[in-house]
Amino acid sequence: MIFIYGSGAFLEKIHDLIREKNIIIRGGLWVVLILSIELITGFLLQKLIGVCPWDYTGSSPYALFGLIRIDYIPYWFVLGLIFEKIHDFLDAFMGKLKMTLD
Numbered sequence: 001m002i003f004i005y006g007s008g009a010f011l012e013k014i015h016d017l018i019r020e021k022n023i024i025i026r027g028g029l030w031v032v033l034i035l036s037i038e039l040i041t042g043f044l045l046q047k048l049i050g051v052c053p054w055d056y057t058g059s060s061p062y063a064l065f066g067l068i069r070i071d072y073i074p075y076w077f078v079l080g081l082i083f084e085k086i087h088d089f090l091d092a093f094m095g096k097l098k099m100t101l102d
Contacts, residue, residue: 004037015087
């Protein structure tokens with residue numbers, strides 16, 4: 001799982017590119033990206049090791065392929081925007097830390 005969650009580091013560049021966009025566009029993009037990552041990595045895990053840790057099969061009528069749940073869209077929308085705030089905080093913190101150490 002560390003490789004899946006570690007891939008979030010690549011999303012920093014996307015945040016930098018969409019920073020000035022409308023909140024609806026940004027949140028919608030986070031939904032698409034998070035669901036895509038969840039779907040692709042879940043599919044790969046099923047093929048490679050035969051199981052996906054977040055198997056939603058039978059848990060909801062909104063589950064697709066047992067790998068993603070479309071009823072989670074509002075949560076991913078908000079979480080993506082929260083991640084932006086965390087990214088901004090960490091950038092500012094690291095900048096201050098670097099200035100302190102210089």
